Amino acid sequence: MHLDIPTLTLVSLLMGIGASIGFTSLMTVLHTQVVLRIWVASIWISTLGVTLIGLRNHIPDLFSIVVGNGLLVTSNMLTLKGIATHLGLPMRLRWPATLVLAYCLCMAWFAYVTPNLGTRLLVGSLQAMSFNFAYAYLLLRYLDPAIRISCRIAAAVMICNGLFYMVRAFVPLDPNSGQDIMLAGTPVAATYVIGILTGLASYFALLQLITERLMVDLRQAAHTDGLTGLLNRSAIVAEGRASLARCQQREQPFALLIFDLDHFKQINDRWGHDAGDAVLRHVTTILREVTHWPGYLAARYGGEEFVVALPGADLGQGLVVAERLRQALAHSHAHIDNQDIPVTASIGVAMARPGVRFEQLVRQADEAMYRTKFDGRNGVSSAEGDDRRFVEAGDSRC
Numbered sequence: 016m017h018l019d020i021p022t023l024t025l026v027s028l029l030m031g032i033g034a035s036i037g038f039t040s041l042m043t044v045l046h047t048q049v050v051l052r053i054w055v056a057s058i059w060i061s062t063l064g065v066t067l068i069g070l071r072n073h074i075p076d077l078f079s080i081v082v083g084n085g086l087l088v089t090s091n092m093l094t095l096k097g098i099a100t101h102l103g104l105p106m107r108l109r110w111p112a113t114l115v116l117a118y119c120l121c122m123a124w125f126a127y128v129t130p131n132l133g134t135r136l137l138v139g140s141l142q143a144m145s146f147n148f149a150y151a152y153l154l155l156r157y158l159d160p161a162i163r164i165s166c167r168i169a170a171a172v173m174i175c176n177g178l179f180y181m182v183r184a185f186v187p188l189d190p191n192s193g194q195d196i197m198l199a200g201t202p203v204a205a206t207y208v209i210g211i212l213t214g215l216a217s218y219f220a221l222l223q224l225i226t227e228r229l230m231v232d233l234r235q236a237a238h239t240d241g242l243t244g245l246l247n248r249s250a251i252v253a254e255g256r257a258s259l260a261r262c263q264q265r266e267q268p269f270a271l272l273i274f275d276l277d278h279f280k281q282i283n284d285r286w287g288h289d290a291g292d293a294v295l296r297h298v299t300t301i302l303r304e305v306t307h308w309p310g311y312l313a314a315r316y317g318g319e320e321f322v323v324a325l326p327g328a329d330l331g332q333g334l335v336v337a338e339r340l341r342q343a344l345a346h347s348h349a350h351i352d353n354q355d356i357p358v359t360a361s362i363g364v365a366m367a368r369p370g371v372r373f374e375q376l377v378r379q380a381d382e383a384m385y386r387t388k389f390d391g392r393n394g395v396s397s398a399e400g401d402d403r404r405f406v407e408a409g410d411s412r413c
Contacts, residue, residue, distance in 0.1 A: 024065065024068065025069060027065055027069075027211050028065050028066055028069055030211060030214060031058065031062035032062055034218045035055070035058045035059045035062050038051070038054060038058055038218075039055050039059075041225075042055050048225065048229075049100060050097050050100050050101045050225065050228075053093055053097035053100060054093070054094065054097045054221055056093055057090045057091075057094045057097065058090070060089055060090040060093065061086070061090035064082075064083045064084065064085070064087040064089075064090060065083075065087070067079050067082055067083030068080075068084070068087075076127075077123075080122055080123075080126045080135070081119055081122050081123045081126060082119075084118070084122045084135075084139060085115060085118065085119040085122070087143075088115050088118045088119075088142055088146075089115050091142070091146040092108070092111040092112070092114070092115055094146070094221075095111065095146060095149055095153070096108060096111070097221075098150055098153050098154065098224075101224060102154070102157045102158075102159060102166075103157075103159070104153065104157055114142075118138070118142055121138055122135060122138070122139075125138070136183075136186075137184050137185075140180045140183045140184035141184055143176075143177075143180040144177045144178075144180035144181045145177075147176040147180065148173070148174070148177040150169070150170070150173040151169075151170040151171075151173040151174045154166045154170040154173070155167070155170045161231045162224070162227045162231055164227060165220075165224045165226070165227035165228075166224070168220060168223060169220035169221070169223065169224050172213075172219075172220040173217070173220070175213065176216070179206075179209055179210070179213055183206045183210075186206055237250075240315040242292055242295055242296065242315070243296060243298075243299040243315045245302075245313050245314050245315045245321070246313065246314035246315075247314060247315065248314065248316050248317055250314065251312060251313075251314030251316065251322050251324070252373065252374070254312055255271075255322075255324050255373045256372075256373045258310070258312060258324060258326045259324075259326070259367060259371075259372075259373045259376070261326070262326050262327065262367070263367070263370075267326070267327050268327060268328060268329040268330075268332075268366060268367070269324070269325070269326055269328070269366065269367040269376075270324075270325040270328040270329060270330060270332060270333030270366045271323070271324050271325065271333070271365050271366075271367070271376050271377065272322070272323050272325070272333055272336065272337045272363065272364045272365075273316065273321070273322050273362070273363050273377065273380040273381050273383075273384045274320070274321050274323075274337070274340070274341075274360040274362040274363070274384065275319060275320045275321075275360065275361050275384055276295075276359070276360055277358075277359045277360060277361055277388075277392040277393060278392075279291065279318075279319040282294055282356060286354065286356065290349075290351045290352075290354075293349055293351045294351075294358060295315070295319065297349035297358065298321070298349075298358060298360075301340070301343050301344055301347055302321065302323070302340065305339050305340050305343045306323060306336060306340065308325045308332075308336060310327070311324060311325050312326075322380075323340075328366075329366060330366040330397060330399065333364045333365075333397075334364050334395060337362045337364050337395045338395050340360070340362065341360055341393065341394065341395055344358050344359060345357075345358075345359050345360075345393060359392060359393035360393070361384055361385075361388045361392045361393065361394060362384060362387060362394070362396070363379075363380045363381060363382065363384030363385070363387060363395075363396055363398065364383060364396070364397045364398065365379035365380035365383060365398035366397075366398070366399075379398040380398060382398060383397055383398040384396070
């Protein structure tokens with residue numbers, strides 16, 4: 016079978032156009048995905064580069080060789096930027112842009128000053144190999160556990176691509192090809208076939224990265240309170256049940272506290288609901304700063320009410336955590352529009368008894384919290400009927 020490079024270049028171009036249109040259509044739906052916008056730009060630039068290279072002998076070599084190859088390496092640079100962004104890594108474009116410039120100068124040198132098709136193919140293959148190995152390195156070195164499956168699959172694809180370009184760098188040229196890539200011979204044409212397949216694999220790898228990230232984000236959104244970033248009510252019930260069951264199975268204690276912000280309605284009435292939202296975010300920050308119990312669960316249970324589950328904590332330890340939280344809130348102020356808004360909380364603490372269900376434990380802590388409110392607010396009470404005399408007990412882990 017005769018492999019015709021111009022025809023294979025056309026196939027590669029059509030594949031690039033199809034991928035460009037497909038990813039662009041996806042971007043119109045997922046327009047908030049910055050990574051997708053970067054990769055769409057990368058694919059379109061790559062498609063334009065393949066177009067210019069495919070027009071060899073029909074347009075000036077400056078565009079076909081220098082600009083076309085420059086667009087391909089620019090596309091690789093943007094793909095690298097997109098992967099770094101996908102993994103939450105900062106990446107400046109200064110050094111990749113320098114590489115693009117150096118690569119274009121190299122192509123111009125071996126096209127005009129010292130014409131050498133073999134060297135151009137070698138340099139082009141090595142840059143593609145380097146970028147693919149860089150993609151794989153980022154995906155494996157900075158792998159996000161939440162999207163580890165797609166990261167590992169994409170890294171495997173990129174490593175295969177890198178190995179392919181490593182081999183391609185040493186593929187012999189047809190002695191009669193001169194400086195025309197379209198006459199480079201069957202071995203080079205065979206690499207075009209493999210290149211089309213690896214290109215398709217790369218597109219699917221990028222698509223899988225986006226898909227798994229979206230699935231993770233959707234799952235997180237379903238379990239997270241949009242205002243505070245804590246677990247929502249349904250999530251704390253589900254995860255609390257599982258955590259309590261584990262503690263009961265291991266015969267470990269399990270403490271739970273509920274707290275409600277004092278006079279929160281007055282905050283909304285006086286400063287407005289935006290200020291109320293800011294106070295809730297402030298409370299969330301304090302909660303995360305002072306709760307240092309391993310494996311704790313925190314949720315916005317509803318309105319201005321919060322739940323904190325402490326697997327492995329007994330009643331005394333739960334009271335220590337509660338008192339520390341109460342003091343931190345009482346000594347902090349939410350700052351909204353140059354206004355300092357005092358924040359205090361009424362807290363109830365309960366410890367699980369054998370056979371108790373999570374929902375029952377919540378009710379017990381809730382009753383203790385209302386006893387705190389009845390006693391004057393800004394305090395801590397336990398479901399056992401005892402109160403602040405427990406606050407000096409506890410574990411240093413808190």
